[in-house]
Amino acid sequence: MKNLYRPIESVIEDIKSETPNITTYRFRPKEPISFEAGQFVELTVPGVGEAPFTPSSNPNITDTMEITIMAVGTVTEALTKMKVGDTVGIRGPYGNGYNLTDFEGKEILIVGGGVGLAPLRSLILALFDDVDKYKKISIRYGARTPEDIIYKDLLPEWAQVKNTEVLQTIDQPHPKWTGTVGVITVLLDDLPLLTTVDVEGLPFSPETAVACVCGPPIMLKFVNIALLEKGFKPENIYHSMERNMSCGLGKCGHCMMGEFYICKDGPVMTAAQIAEFDDPF
Amino acid sequence: MARGFYVNMGDDHPSALGVAPSGFREKSDTPFQARGLARMKEVFIGSENLLKLIGRWAKDHRVYVPVTFDIMNNEETPDYDLVKDALPETIQLHGAAPAHSAKTFVFYPREVVANYPSSDAEANVEAPSTVVVGPRGCDVRGLAKFDKVYWSTKHFTEEHDDPFIIEKRENTYIVSIDCTAAKETCFCTAVGGKPFAEEGFDLNLSPLGTGCIVTVGSERGDGLLAGSDDLLREVTQEHKSERDKNRASVTEAVDRQNAQFAVEQPYDKRDLASSEDAWAYVTQNCVGCGACNRVCPTCTCFLLVDQRAKGGYERSRNWDTCLSIGYARTGGGGNSRPALAQRLENRLRCKFEYSRDRYGLVTCTGCGRCIDACMGRIDMREAIKHVITEKAKV
Ligand SMILES: Cc1cc2nc3c(=O)[nH]c(=O)nc-3n(C[C@H](O)[C@H](O)[C@H](O)COP(=O)(O)OP(=O)(O)OC[C@H]3O[C@@H](n4cnc5c(N)ncnc54)[C@H](O)[C@@H]3O)c2cc1C
Ligand code: SF4
Ligand code: SF4
Ligand code: SF4
Ligand code: FES
Numbered sequence: 001m002k003n004l005y006r007p008i009e010s011v012i013e014d015i016k017s018e019t020p021n022i023t024t025y026r027f028r029p030k031e032p033i034s035f036e037a038g039q040f041v042e043l044t045v046p047g048v049g050e051a052p053f054t055p056s057s058n059p060n061i062t063d064t065m066e067i068t069i070m071a072v073g074t075v076t077e078a079l080t081k082m083k084v085g086d087t088v089g090i091r092g093p094y095g096n097g098y099n100l101t102d103f104e105g106k107e108i109l110i111v112g113g114g115v116g117l118a119p120l121r122s123l124i125l126a127l128f129d130d131v132d133k134y135k136k137i138s139i140r141y142g143a144r145t146p147e148d149i150i151y152k153d154l155l156p157e158w159a160q161v162k163n164t165e166v167l168q169t170i171d172q173p174h175p176k177w178t179g180t181v182g183v184i185t186v187l188l189d190d191l192p193l194l195t196t197v198d199v200e201g202l203p204f205s206p207e208t209a210v211a212c213v214c215g216p217p218i219m220l221k222f223v224n225i226a227l228l229e230k231g232f233k234p235e236n237i238y239h240s241m242e243r244n245m246s247c248g249l250g251k252c253g254h255c256m257m258g259e260f261y262i263c264k265d266g267p268v269m270t271a272a273q274i275a276e277f278d279d280p281f
Numbered sequence: 282m283a284r285g286f287y288v289n290m291g292d293d294h295p296s297a298l299g300v301a302p303s304g305f306r307e308k309s310d311t312p313f314q315a316r317g318l319a320r321m322k323e324v325f326i327g328s329e330n331l332l333k334l335i336g337r338w339a340k341d342h343r344v345y346v347p348v349t350f351d352i353m354n355n356e357e358t359p360d361y362d363l364v365k366d367a368l369p370e371t372i373q374l375h376g377a378a379p380a381h382s383a384k385t386f387v388f389y390p391r392e393v394v395a396n397y398p399s400s401d402a403e404a405n406v407e408a409p410s411t412v413v414v415g416p417r418g419c420d421v422r423g424l425a426k427f428d429k430v431y432w433s434t435k436h437f438t439e440e441h442d443d444p445f446i447i448e449k450r451e452n453t454y455i456v457s458i459d460c461t462a463a464k465e466t467c468f469c470t471a472v473g474g475k476p477f478a479e480e481g482f483d484l485n486l487s488p489l490g491t492g493c494i495v496t497v498g499s500e501r502g503d504g505l506l507a508g509s510d511d512l513l514r515e516v517t518q519e520h521k522s523e524r525d526k527n528r529a530s531v532t533e534a535v536d537r538q539n540a541q542f543a544v545e546q547p548y549d550k551r552d553l554a555s556s557e558d559a560w561a562y563v564t565q566n567c568v569g570c571g572a573c574n575r576v577c578p579t580c581t582c583f584l585l586v587d588q589r590a591k592g593g594y595e596r597s598r599n600w601d602t603c604l605s606i607g608y609a610r611t612g613g614g615g616n617s618r619p620a621l622a623q624r625l626e627n628r629l630r631c632k633f634e635y636s637r638d639r640y641g642l643v644t645c646t647g648c649g650r651c652i653d654a655c656m657g658r659i660d661m662r663e664a665i666k667h668v669i670t671e672k673a674k675v
Contacts, residue, residue: 001403001404001406001442001444001447001448002402002403002404002440002442002444003394003395003400003401003402003403003404003405003444004404004441004442004443004444005394005395005585005596005598006395006397006400006401006402006404007395007397007398007400007596009397009398009399044397044587044596046397046398046587046593046594047587047588047589047594048587049585049586049587050585050587051612070612070613072612072613072614073612073613076612087398089397089398217615242611242615243609243611243617244608244609244610244611244617246583246584246585246601247583247585249441249443250430250441251430251431251441251443251581251583252582252583252584252585252601253581253582253583253601253603254582254584254601254608254609256631256635257617258630258634258635258638259634259635259636259638259639
């Protein structure tokens with residue numbers, strides 16, 4: 001029988017620093033690993049351990065995979081010591097991603113906080129590949145300070161893509177920042193107006209739009225409340241759930257939330273699916 | 282009232298512990314269905330001959346039998362031991378269940394599951410043919426959880442089959458034994474079980490005064506009897522009535538000790554979603570050691586751990602416990618269950634609620650091991666009664 005727990009050798013091909021503690025790595029697995037936007041993989045730092053990450057690269061590219069990683073602990077710190085040419089392990093993909101056919105013809109709101117924009121990048125790139133299929137793509141991104149913004153060079157490029165807008169905020173005023181200030185929900189304040197008023201010529205109707213949200217738990221909580229208030233349907237709000245994960249296969253139990261395995265039933269779950277929990281984030 | 286009081290045995294859950302009558306699995310083309318027999322065959326074996334039979338098995342298989350160990354405080358705890366050249370002198374086939382549950386034979390406390398950087402796509406599983414004599418009804422039912430979690434069912438596709446569990450499960454003969462006595466902590470009948478196994482075994486032994494009734498539960502169980510006709514006799518009506526009497530009296534004994542823990546209304550979804558105070562109260566003496574998880578026949582959880590090894594690195598799978606603070610910890614210090622009371626709540630709701638919602642299985646088999654093992658003397662029967670009673674107040 002096939003061994004589920006075996007990491008596939010993958011060579012680090014490129015390392016790009018995004019912020020002082022966030023880095024984007026490009027890996028070339030020895031056996032191609034294809035994934036859907038929103039699915040995740042288990043990344044092994046040899047001898048140190050594994051951790052779950054959602055690739056940030058375009059899912060239509062299968063020979064390499066990029067992952068944007070914030071250094072927060074054992075595995076992620078050990079990764080920062082590795083160099084181009086070193087070998088790591090990858091297994092996966094696991095879990096449910098976004099079902100892009102459900103998004104066709106719709107307005108898509110993408111809300112990212114901090115490093116949470118990384119998993120959303122693979123979704124954004126997949127959407128861009130078929131941009132004509134979607135009515136509108138609205139990307140709203142919040143970071144703590146201007147230094148904490150990831151994909152600094154990509155964000156302006158994304159804003160140029162057809163039917164796409166990019167709105168940004170930072171948490172606290174900063175001398176180098178001239179844009180919006182405030183936590184991410186300030187970028188959602190204008191949503192009800194968008195049903196009647198054009199913003200940059202792009203109308204928005206919460207009743208039919210879908211929202212894809214990824215960020216720290218506290219952010220998910222408040223964005224969820226805000227979107228429901230704006231009239232988004234719970235079944236159209238897709239959250240990227242974070243839980244401790246060991247196996248990624250629905251076996252080790254670590255990711256369980258009630259009867260759900262976040263690694264199998266998620267990590268992308270709708271607000272409707274998690275509505276029965278008092279504090280799912 | 283007393284029977285099945287922890288479980289709402291409504292129509293939606295015909296078998297509280299979910300062991301389907303015809304075998305273990307939901308799918309029809311599975312090894313365990315193939316193992317089920319249309320009609321169970323019964324034979325009688327005398328006590329001396331049974332020991333001979335076990336000795337014969339030991340020639341072709343690894344055989345484990347329950348023995349009593351004289352531990353420092355002189356407590357005689359039956360637990361499994363490997364049969365080597367001779368049968369252990371303190372072999373004990375009657376009485377209450379062995380200290381370890383049957384899970385230990387298919388789910389090792391620690392097992393290497395991968396070597397890397399370069400490793401075979403195929404799993405390299407060590408699963409020698411093993412006969413386990415001694416699991417009780419509660420143990421056999423406990424294995425159903427392993428089959429659900431580790432084998433493809435409607436919840437998991439085949440690509441997620443776990444070779445390490447499955448190959449051991451396939452190479453492990455279960456020779457279950459009827460309980461002839463109940464521990465103070467046994468409560469199988471409160472969770473829809475019985476103090477004897479009716480399915481899911483290869484052979485079952487029903488101890489009688491002069492020997493055992495051997496019930497054949499599978500083709501390969503029958504194979505364990507092949508060539509040993511010299512040791513077997515026909516079952517008589519007297520044998521059967523002695524067995525039935527024993528089964529009834531142990532069932533009654535368990536029912537009797539269950540009565541004091543009975544709750545007013547049967548358990549239903551969310552009845553254990555009680556107040557924080559109620560859970561804090563039952564958790565007072567818990568130290569979070571996780572002994573309850575380790576001894577539990579249905580605790581399937583594990584942690585993968587990587588380390589350096591000869592020629593590279595190895596990944597091992599280790600029993601994990603949801604009572605430990607690190608279990609739900611996420612990168613950067615988040616934790617969905619930082620309080621011990623939340624974690625004990627998770628354990629009990631996992632048994633009665635989450636696995637039921639997920640798999641249609643109430644995964645507490647009532648074996649009482651978690652009560653025996655707890656140094657804080659936490660008795661889950663009292664805990665559940667307290668939580669449900671408090672819930673009813675609000
Ligand atoms: C589906 C998913 C997708 C993700 N995608 C991304 C992404 O794209 N980018 C990103 O940056 N992050 C992502 N994350 C978060 C990322 O997985 C974590 O940041 C990462 O696991 C941290 O690992 P670490 O070893 O560096 O951190 P640590 O904090 O050292 O370790 C966390 C892990 O170690 C264990 N642990 C640590 N301390 C203890 C202790 N005291 N006792 C017991 N156990 C302990 C925990 O079990 C936990 O599993 C994602 C998470 C999930 C679930
Ligand atoms: S065995 Fe007892 S003390 Fe230990 S974790 Fe379980 S309930 Fe707590
Ligand atoms: S929860 Fe306790 S009594 Fe129930 S099966 Fe597990 S160890 Fe046995
Ligand atoms: S009680 Fe805890 S350790 Fe046991 S199966 Fe459930 S989550 Fe896993
Ligand atoms: S990560 Fe192991 S069950 Fe989900």
